[in-house]
Amino acid sequence: MGASNLQTTNRVLLEVKGLKTYFPLEEGTVRAVDGADFVIERGKTLAVVGESGCGKSVTAQSILRIVPPPGRIIEGELLFHRYTEDKDTFAVADVIDLTKLDPKGKDIRSIRGNEIAMVFQEPMTSLSPVHTMGNQIIETIMLHQQVSKAEARERAIDMLARVGMPRPSVTVDSYPFELSGGMRQRGMIAMALSCQPSLLIADEPTTALDVTTAAQILDLMRELQEEMGMAIHYITHDLGVVAEMADSAVVMYLGKVVEEADVDSLYYNPLHPYTRALLRSIPRITEDRRQWLEAIKGMVPDPYHLPTGCPFHPRCLQAGPECSEIDPPWIEAEPGHWVRCVLYGEGATRADTGRSDSVNHAYGER
Ligand SMILES: Nc1ncnc2c1ncn2[C@@H]1O[C@H](COP(=O)(O)OP(=O)(O)O)[C@@H](O)[C@H]1O
Numbered sequence: 037m038g039a040s041n042l043q044t045t046n047r048v049l050l051e052v053k054g055l056k057t058y059f060p061l062e063e064g065t066v067r068a069v070d071g072a073d074f075v076i077e078r079g080k081t082l083a084v085v086g087e088s089g090c091g092k093s094v095t096a097q098s099i100l101r102i103v104p105p106p107g108r109i110i111e112g113e114l115l116f117h118r119y120t121e122d123k124d125t126f127a128v129a130d131v132i133d134l135t136k137l138d139p140k141g142k143d144i145r146s147i148r149g150n151e152i153a154m155v156f157q158e159p160m161t162s163l164s165p166v167h168t169m170g171n172q173i174i175e176t177i178m179l180h181q182q183v184s185k186a187e188a189r190e191r192a193i194d195m196l197a198r199v200g201m202p203r204p205s206v207t208v209d210s211y212p213f214e215l216s217g218g219m220r221q222r223g224m225i226a227m228a229l230s231c232q233p234s235l236l237i238a239d240e241p242t243t244a245l246d247v248t249t250a251a252q253i254l255d256l257m258r259e260l261q262e263e264m265g266m267a268i269h270y271i272t273h274d275l276g277v278v279a280e281m282a283d284s285a286v287v288m289y290l291g292k293v294v295e296e297a298d299v300d301s302l303y304y305n306p307l308h309p310y311t312r313a314l315l316r317s318i319p320r321i322t323e324d325r326r327q328w329l330e331a332i333k334g335m336v337p338d339p340y341h342l343p344t345g346c347p348f349h350p351r352c353l354q355a356g357p358e359c360s361e362i363d364p365p366w367i368e369a370e371p372g373h374w375v376r377c378v379l380y381g382e383g384a385t386r387a388d389t390g391r392s393d394s395v396n397h398a399y400g401e402r
C-alpha cells in the first residue's frame with residue numbers, strides 16, 4: 037500500500053542535479069553550465085530565466101545530449117522519469133540518467149524528438165529548407181512510430197490543423213521559406229508535438245516574432261499543453277512573460293541556477309539578490325510611458341574570467357567580503373524554495389537586509 041501511495045504522488049518528470057557542462061577551448065574553459073539544479077513536473081511548465089549567455093541553451097542542449105563539441109557534460113545527473121501507460125496510477129516505470137547515454141546511441145535517439153522534443157528561437161535553423169513542412173513532420177513520426185507513410189501524412193495534416201495552420205492539407209506541401217515566421221514556428225511546434233512528447237523544451241520560441249504573433253504562439257502552447265498534457269521547459273530572457281506562462285521558475289546567472297520556486301513565491305518573495313535585481317529591472321507601464329525602474333549595476337563578466345566565489349558578487353548590492361570566497365551551496369531556504377546565496381541556510385553569514393527592496397518591484401503592487 038505504502039509503495040502505491042508513493043507512486044500516485046510522484047510528479048517528477050525530469051530532475052536536473054548538479055549539472056556542469058564545459059567547453060574546453062584554446063583560450064580557456066567556458067563553464068557554460070556550472071551548477072544547474074531544478075525539477076520539471078509532469079504536465080507543468082518550468083520557466084528558465086536569465087540574461088543572454090547565462091547557460092540556458094546549453095542546459096537544454098545537455099538534456100537532449102546535443103551539446104556541440106568540444107562541449108561536454110562533466111558532472112551531474114539528468115534523471116528522466118518514464119511513467120506507465122496507466123494514467124490513473126502515474127506509477128514510475130523507469131528512471132534514466134540522460135548523462136549516462138551515448139550521445140550518438142540508439143537510447144537517446146529514441147528519446148530525442150519522441151519523448152523529449154524541442155522548438156528553437158529561429159525555426160529556419162532547425163527546419164530543412166529543401167524539404168516540405170509535411171515531409172519533415174512525416175519523417176519525425178516514421179522515425180519513432182510504426183506507421184505507414186500515408187498514416188504519418190494524415191497525422192502531419194492533423195497536427196498542422198491543431199497548431200492553427202491555415203489550409204493544412206495544402207500547407208503540408210509548403211516549404212518553410214514559403215511561410216511567415218509565425219507560421220514556421222507553428223509548423224515547428226507541430227513537428228515537435230507530432231510524437232506526443234512528455235517534455236517539450238521551448239528555447240525562446242517567440243523572440244524572433246512580433247508582439248502579436250508571439251502572444252498567439254504562447255496561447256497556442258498553453259492550449260496544446262492542456263490538450264496533450266506535456267510538460268514544458270520554457271526558456272526566456274523575459275521575466276515579464278513568466279507569470280502568465282509558468283507554474284515554477286528558475287533563475288540562472290553565469291552558468292548557475294541561483295533560485296528555484298513556484299512562480300508566486302519567486303515574484304512576491306524573491307530571495308536571491310540577483311532575482312530581486314531582475315524583478316526591479318522589469319519595465320513597468322506608468323501613465324503611458326515605459327519606465328526602467330533600475331538597471332543592474334555593472335556588466336556580465338566575460339566567460340573566461342568568471343569571478344571567484346559567488347559569480348554575482350561583483351554586481352550584488354548585498355555582497356560581503358566572504359562572497360568572493362564562498363561558492364554558496366544549493367539549499368532549500370523555505371519549503372520548495374531553493375537558493376544559492378550565503379544569506380540563507382544554516383551556514384548563513386549575515387542577515388538578509390534586502391527583503392524590503394523587493395516589495396516595490398514591478399509586480400509587487402498587483
Ligand atoms: N558551442 C559553443 N562553444 C563555445 N562556447 C559556447 C558554445 N555555446 C555556448 N557557449 C558559451 O556558453 C555560455 C552559455 O551560453 P548559452 O547557453 O547559449 O546562453 P543563453 O542561452 O543563456 O543565452 C556562453 O558564455 C556562451 O558563449
Ligand SMILES: [Mg+2]
Binds near residue numbers: 092093094239
Ligand atoms: Mg540561448
